[in-house]
Amino acid sequence: MSQLQYLAPSTIDDAVLALAASGARALSGGTDLLVQLRAGRMAPGAIVDLKRIEGISGIRQEGGAFIIGAATSGAVIGEHAALCRAWPGVVEAVNLIGSTQVQGRATMAGNLCNASPAADSVPALIAARAVCIIAGPGGRREAPVEDIVTAPGRTSLAQGEFIVAFRLPPRPARSSDAYLRLIPRTEMDIAVAGAGVSLTLDAEGRVSEAYVALGAVAPTALLVADAGAALVGGRLDEDSLSRLDAAARAACRPISDKRGTIEYRTKIAGVLARRAAQAAYQRASDQA
Amino acid sequence: MSKLHVSTVVNGDPVEFLADPAMTLLDVLRDELNLTGSKEGCGSGDCGACSVIVDDRLVCSCLMLAAEAEGRRVATIEGLAQGGQLHPLQQKFLEHAALQCGFCTPGLLMASKALLDVNPDPTETEVRYWLAGNLCRCTGYDKVVRAVMDAAAELRQERV
Ligand SMILES: Cc1cc2nc3c(=O)[nH]c(=O)nc-3n(C[C@H](O)[C@H](O)[C@H](O)COP(=O)(O)OP(=O)(O)OC[C@H]3O[C@@H](n4cnc5c(N)ncnc54)[C@H](O)[C@@H]3O)c2cc1C
Ligand code: FES
Ligand code: FES
Numbered sequence: 472m473s474q475l476q477y478l479a480p481s482t483i484d485d486a487v488l489a490l491a492a493s494g495a496r497a498l499s500g501g502t503d504l505l506v507q508l509r510a511g512r513m514a515p516g517a518i519v520d521l522k523r524i525e526g527i528s529g530i531r532q533e534g535g536a537f538i539i540g541a542a543t544s545g546a547v548i549g550e551h552a553a554l555c556r557a558w559p560g561v562v563e564a565v566n567l568i569g570s571t572q573v574q575g576r577a578t579m580a581g582n583l584c585n586a587s588p589a590a591d592s593v594p595a596l597i598a599a600r601a602v603c604i605i606a607g608p609g610g611r612r613e614a615p616v617e618d619i620v621t622a623p624g625r626t627s628l629a630q631g632e633f634i635v636a637f638r639l640p641p642r643p644a645r646s647s648d649a650y651l652r653l654i655p656r657t658e659m660d661i662a663v664a665g666a667g668v669s670l671t672l673d674a675e676g677r678v679s680e681a682y683v684a685l686g687a688v689a690p691t692a693l694l695v696a697d698a699g700a701a702l703v704g705g706r707l708d709e710d711s712l713s714r715l716d717a718a719a720r721a722a723c724r725p726i727s728d729k730r731g732t733i734e735y736r737t738k739i740a741g742v743l744a745r746r747a748a749q750a751a752y753q754r755a756s757d758q759a
Numbered sequence: 760m761s762k763l764h765v766s767t768v769v770n771g772d773p774v775e776f777l778a779d780p781a782m783t784l785l786d787v788l789r790d791e792l793n794l795t796g797s798k799e800g801c802g803s804g805d806c807g808a809c810s811v812i813v814d815d816r817l818v819c820s821c822l823m824l825a826a827e828a829e830g831r832r833v834a835t836i837e838g839l840a841q842g843g844q845l846h847p848l849q850q851k852f853l854e855h856a857a858l859q860c861g862f863c864t865p866g867l868l869m870a871s872k873a874l875l876d877v878n879p880d881p882t883e884t885e886v887r888y889w890l891a892g893n894l895c896r897c898t899g900y901d902k903v904v905r906a907v908m909d910a911a912a913e914l915r916q917e918r919v
Contacts, residue, residue, distance in 0.1 A: 477763060477780035477826040498824075505783070505822045506803045518780070520827060546816060570892020571870065572807055575816035576823070658891035659805070 476517040481525060483606045483635060489519045491608055491631030497521055499542050500576030502569065503585040521633065530554055535641030538604075541580035541634045549574070558639055559754060560648030560667055560747070564595035567652060570659060580634040586620045587661075589687040593620070594667035595650040597684035597694050601639050607632030617684070620691045645672040647754035649747040652686070653739050655730070662687045663731040666719070666743035668751045670702060676756060678702045683715065683748070688723040688740045695722040698744060707752045715748060716741035767828040769794070770838030778825035785809045785820035787828075788835060796836035796865040800894065807893035810866035810873075811835050817873035819892075836865035839872065847917075848872060848910040855906035859897035867893045871907045879915055883908060 480486040489495055494516030498504055507513050521527055527542040530551050537554055548554065549566045568577045568591055582590045583603075596616045603619060605612050608631040616637070619626050628634075648669035654660035665686035673679045683698035701714035725736040762777040769792065776791050788794045788811070800806035802821045809821040812834040839846045848871050851857070858864045867890065874881060874889045881889070886907050887900070895903065 475780045477824060479826070479829070501822050501824065501827075502804055502819075505824070508781070509783075509802055509821075518824070520824075522827070544816070569804065570807065571873070571889050572810055572817050572819045572892045573804055573822075575813075575818045658888065 474516065475514075477520065478517055479520040479523040481523050483524055486519055486521060486524055486633065487606055487608055487631050489517065490633055492517060493630070495519055497584070497633045499578040499581040500544060500573075501581075502573050502577045503581055503587075527635065533638075537639040539579065539637045539639070541636055542578055545569075545574040545577050545579075546571075548579075557642050558599060558648060560650045560669060560751060561592070561595045561599050561601070561639065564592045564650035564652075564665075564667060567591045567650070579637060583616065583619055584626055584628065584634065586622070586624050586626055586691075588623055588690055588692070589662045589665070590692070591650070591652055591662060591665060591686065593692040594665050594684035594686040595648065595669075596637065596667075597692055598650075598667035598669040598682045599639055599648055600669070600682060601637050603634045604636045604638060605632050606635045611635075613638075617692065617694045622690055643671050645674075645755050645758055646670065647751050647758070649750035649754065651743045651747045651750070653743060661730065664688050664725075664736050664739045664743055666740060666747045668702075668744065668747040670748070670751050670755060672752070672755045676706055677704060678707070678711075678752070681748070683719065683744055685719060685722060685740050685744065688725040688736050690724070693722050695719055695744075698722065702748060707748060712745050712748065716745050719744040763826045765826055765829050767830065768832045770834060776825070780824070780826060782825045783821050784811070784813075784823040784825045784828055784833070787825040788820060788833075794835050794837050798862055798865060800862065800866075805892075805894070806863070806866070807870060807890075808863055808866040810869045810893065812869060812873050815873075815876070817870055834869070834872075836869055839868060846872070847913045848875070848907065851906040851910040851913070852903070855902045855909065857898060857902040857906040863893060863895040863897075867895065867903055871910070874907070875911055875914060879911060879918070881908075881911060 496515035498520045522542045528540045545565045582592045601616045650667040652662040652665035667684045670681040681699040681702040686692045697718035705711035720741040723737040798808035800808035804822045811820045
């Protein structure tokens with residue numbers, strides 16, 4: 472007989488209290504948690520459903536920034552026209568997660584905190600310089616997305632802490648982003664490698680700022696500073712693209728498994744970084 | 760462990776049930792409410808045989824706790840036909856022979872219903888991507904896709 476408790480607090484403070492108990496687990500869309508629960512891979516004492524907390528779902532704009540509530544589903548994110556215009560790469564990454572059914576429930580917070588190296592939204596969020604707004608027993612704090620996952624299945628969140636929302640920073644003109652992943656088929660699989668690129672162009676069409684993040688090629692998603700720097704100052708000429716490609720490959724520390732070998736993943740990471748950079752560049756140019 | 764009391768609406772009717780906290784919505788639909796149309800193919804979100812619509816969103820009922828249904832509206836395959844009259848999707852599935860063993864069919868019908876509710880005029884590509892989370896071992900999908908396209912056309916006719 473299960474000793475599991477189900478709690479659905481309606482305030483952040485009650486959720487922090489519930490999650491501070493040992494063995495408590497946050498529940499958002501449940502598309503990772505319930506699979507693990509049913510497979511017997513974890514046995515929490517309590518499941519704390521965050522979706523009843525007031526204001527935890529939904530998207531709002533605040534001085535040019537987007538605040539995305541932690542329990543907002545992928546489907547809702549994909550339907551938000553202004554967010555799709557400003558952050559097409561983040562939205563396409565989130566919308567790649569699973570099927571229509573999974574999109575109806577899955578969240579970015581769950582994707583991040585499940586801490587899989589192959590989580591699709593994470594490289595896009597890191598490239599976007601997204602920040603997590605976190606509630607916990609010590610009050611509120613903020614942390615960049617790349618600081619959350621510390622190893623496969625592990626996060627830096629303390630007992631009682633959970634993500635309340637993500638903030639995507641205000642976007643200068645001529646900015647865009649893109650996320651690409653490779654899977655052996657077109658739907659319903661786990662990334663062999665993934666690459667997110669976010670960039671801003673100056674009035675002459677030169678890259679003035681660029682961030683590159685890779686997924687599934689290391690124990691955690693990687694922000695690759697050299698790869699972003701390779702793009703700055705150029706117009707995505709072959710020289711800067713090949714430096715981007717080399718920097719992306721150099722950052723990879725992948726494993727070999729049934730989805731791909733170390734060599735294959737490394738090569739593909741470079742290719743995807745190039746193509747994501749080109750897609751983001753095209754989108755940013757189209758705004759001019 | 761004490762059971763949770765859950766009040767919800769299933770296919771338009773208010774329903775109350777007691778659920779163990781670990782029970783999924785699919786468990787309750789099938790084993791408590793005797794709504795056995797929704798199937799369990801995998802229990803892990805991969806096959807879509809358990810698809811139901813919760814507050815206008817298509818979800819896998821195997822990946823939702825029954826307790827989460829509190830105050831929600833749940834639509835299952837049992838509510839698709841109206842007063843003995845098959846829904847156009849069901850009629851077209853029959854006409855196009857879009858089912859063989861039928862195990863996937865309730866899920867495919869609910870997924871198709873959710874699509875046509877938001878997109879009455881989908882392209883074939885849109886139908887195929889929307890239904891990518893519904894696995895069928897028998898039909899090879901072509902007949903399913905044709906049935907959905909045909910039902911969409913008929914529903915558009917009915918609207919004018
Ligand atoms: C059929 C199927 C296909 C899938 N395909 C993909 C795919 O293509 N790409 C991909 O990346 N993933 C995929 N997934 C995995 C999963 O859907 C995603 O990781 C999803 O984003 C998880 O979000 P969730 O809200 O359902 O998380 P949940 O299952 O609710 O939670 C996941 C983890 O995060 C923790 N958590 C949840 N919310 C918070 C919060 N606010 N603060 C702190 N911790 C929290 C939970 O305690 C749990 O440990 C797939 C899953 C299925 C079942
Ligand atoms: S039984 Fe739910 S997706 Fe297979
Ligand atoms: S008809 Fe048999 S699985 Fe689809």
